[in-house]
Amino acid sequence: MKIAVINPNTTASMTAAIGVAARSAAAxxxxxxxxxxxxxxxxxxxxxxxxxxxxxxxxxxxxxxxAGAVAHVIACFDDTGLDAARAMSVYPVIGLGEAALHLTSLLAQQFCVVTTLSRSVPTLRANILRYGFERRCPHVLASDIPVLDLHRPESGARERIRALIAHGMQNGAEAAILGCAGMADLAAGLTQDLGLPVVDGVDAAVRLAETLVWSGHRPSKVGGWALPARLDQLAVTA
Incomplete structure (x- = not known):
């Protein structure tokens, strides 16, 4: 089984880190x-x-x-381009945000999301509403640390994210979701430190993609995700 994990941005170091997390999750x-x-x-x-x-x-x-991929993971917690990708592919396409929300809903009644910048919050709130989790995930907390600064020691990212999860716990969260692919390597340590599930979207999305492939189901092409008539105009070499 080949599963593509696509970083929608152009930062090679982040792509490499996402690859490590994805391979760790894969069966x-x-x-x-x-x-x-x-x-x-x-x-x-x-x-x-x-x-x-x-x-x-x-x-x-x-x-x-x-190259033979039979499922795709879009490695951005905003679920960027998810509907467009599902319309163009006959294979399952999984977004980190949607996967993490569904997985966490099986682990806790109430949970929170911790993300990077405040300007990402409206997009994540809109997705949470669309997916039907607004009552169970009422809090999206921004660290205000840019994506590319997450692994710089001087940013204090881990400590800031830990504090925000603790704040979420004080407001009823029983689990937390890391709302950025660049936070993937923090999940295990924060789970141990805080004593509650801390879910990484890369891990959740890879496992869910595998499950869909094993199930034999493919996305419906009746309605909104029907194959577009102009699909042959997509230049794959650019």
């Missing part, structure tokens, strides 16, 4: 095809960046299918 026999957009923003921190990354993301998915 034996699953091959992770790590890819990234070759055009667009260096980080996705709000709707403007999300719009810029779409052409490169869709081309990366098309290339992955040529």
């Amino acid at each position: 034996p026999g699953t091959e992770i095809l790590v890819g990234q957009s070759t055009s667009g923003p260096v980080a996705i921190e709000g709707p403007f960046d999300g719009a810029l990354c779409l052409p490169g993301l869709l081309r990366a998915i098309a290339r992955a299918e040529q």
Whole structure:
């Protein structure tokens, strides 16, 4: 089974870190095809960046299918381009945000999301509402640490994220979701430190993608995710 994990931004170091997390989550026999957009923003921190990354993301998915991928993970917690990707592919396409919310809903009654910048919060709130989790996930907390600063020691990212999860716990959260692919390597340590489930979207999305492939189900092409008539115009070499 080949599963593509696509970073929609153009930062190679982040793509490499996402690849490590994805391969750690994958079951034996699953091959992770790590890819990234070759055009667009260096980080996705709000709707403007999300719009810029779409052409490169869709081309990366098309290339992955040529390489044999039978499922795709869009490695951005905003679920950037999710509907467009589902419309162009006959294979399952999983967004980190949607996967993490569904998985966490099986672990806790109430949970929170901790993300990067405040301008990402409206997009995540809109997704939570769309997926039907607004009552169970009432809090989206921003660390106000940019994506590319998460692994700089001077940013204090881990301590800030830990404090925000603790704040969520004080307001009823029984689990937490890390709302950025760049936070993937923090989940295990925070789970141990805080004594509650801390869910990483990369891990959740890879496992869910495997489950859908094993189930034999493919996305419906009746209605909103029907294959677009102009799909052959997508240039995969750009």
